[in-house]
Amino acid sequence: MTPLFYATVIISTSLLWGVGYLMMKKGYRELSTWQTYAVDTFFVAIPLWFLYGLINGKGLYDITWPAITVALITSVLWALYYFTINIGPLSLTSTVLSASPIFSIVLARYILQEKLNLFVLLTILLSLLGILMTGFEKPKGKFHFASWFYIAIFYAVSYGLVGVLQKFSLQTTSNTTFMILLAIGQLVTTIVWKMVKQEKLPPLKFRIVGLTITGLFFVSVADIIYFYSLEKGLASIIIPLSETYVIVLTVLSAIFLKEKIKLYQWLGITLVVFGVILTNILLGNSQTINLYASTIKTVNLDSPIKLPNIVRNHSSPNTTSSMQTSNIPLPPTDSLVAKVTYVYDGDSIKLSDGNKLRYLGIDTPELGKNGNNDKCFAKEATNINKQLVLGQTIKIEKDISQSDKYGRLLRYIWVDNVFVNDFLIRQGFARLETIPPDTKYAAEFAGAEAEAKENKRGLWKVCY
Secondary structure: OOHHHHHHHHHHHHHHHHHHHHHHHHHOOOOOHHHHHHHHHHHHHHHHHHHHHHHHOOOOOOOOHHHHHHHHHHHHHHHHHHHHHOOOOHHHHHHHHHOHHHHHHHHHHHHOOOOOOHHHHHHHHHHHHHHHHHHOOOOOOOOOHHHHHHHHHHHHHHHHHHHHHHHHHOOOOOHHHHHHHHHHHHHHHHHHHHHHHOOOOOOOOHHHHHHHHHHHHHHHHHHHHHHHHHHHOOHHHHHHHHOOHHHHHHHHHHHHOOOOOOHHHHHHHHHHHHHHHHHHHHHHHHOOOOOOOOOOOEEEOOOOOOOOHHHHHHOOOOHHHHHHOOEEEOOOOOOEEEEEEEEOOOOEEEEOOOOEEEEOOEEOOOOOOOOOOOOOOHHHHHHHHHHHHOOOEEEEEOOOOOEOOOOOEEEEEEEOOEEHHHHHHHOOOOEEOOEOOEOOOHHHHHHHHHHHHHOOOOHHHHOO
């Protein structure tokens, strides 16, 4: 994912969540916690998320038990967050959630095997420090700090874990299906909570629920953006950077709720902005290059690679030299062998045994379907893939995942010791697409993409 992608997520979710939660807080003057959650469920989440899923969903029947379980847990934790917002100052209770990404980063490292560049990790932690400083405010009145502290710890650990589980579930189903499951989970949580609280919804007059519904709508739209980005990007980046909404919330609380911004909060805001800017700069230079990657078997190519003529013709003039000076992994000695009978596009093929296969770690522009136009450089990527592998006997290597949600095998490909995945991204026919847990060659692919960008090869010259 590009720095622009992460920046867009940060800005959009921060503004929408910040404004939305502020409206929800003000709406508590007319509605209780359960009533707010119920209004969210029936009048915002269910209609909005179902509509989003039906319009954009490609596999709404691709429902998995991990996704169902995580959606239900998420709904329960969201109900708890609604409760925490109502028990103390908004800027203080926002710290409850903003502490969770610390746990998400650690858990993503061990559960999803996501490994960040050390400098990217440090800038994210800098932002998190600023978030915690910004959100914290000394409680006033009869508010019990000890009670809030225990809730904060529980929520931070729980939501830190569930954030990673959300990313895991999005590897088994689409974000559109997951949003529908969330709506159902929220409905179940609302009904169970109703049985405990024994409350009723007030008369649905706009002057009573209008502000709340508007705020909930903003929050739900931000949720859609968040889960879409979580499916496409790294959890250890998306989760912590999305918490920058605390800045928006703090400033708006000062303006509309008359909560004063302390000097340390201004310092926290400065740290967040500085950390986010540094993170995006580093992502632009290094993507998510893994500085801790284990050493893999590589070989220095001292002679030109034997490739079809069309590959040489489509490549940039310095193709051979760039391949020669790079360390390109060789296929494992125990790799499986298969024959390619059909090429669908630049990164997916069909094997002689009937299986469809998708290349790991890269993404090529899409060919137009259902009357849509081809994406820029899609035909070139498809043609080069055909010249490389069609009719060839290839060597394939599995990472962690067996297949994707469409049933396609996920593999790395070699032809005559030419690492096809690496070649396509290095010569500008593909972009980097690192989706944990399949990150074995993430560092190599990130370096290959950086080289392609620097030399303006392929789509980096034509499309950007």
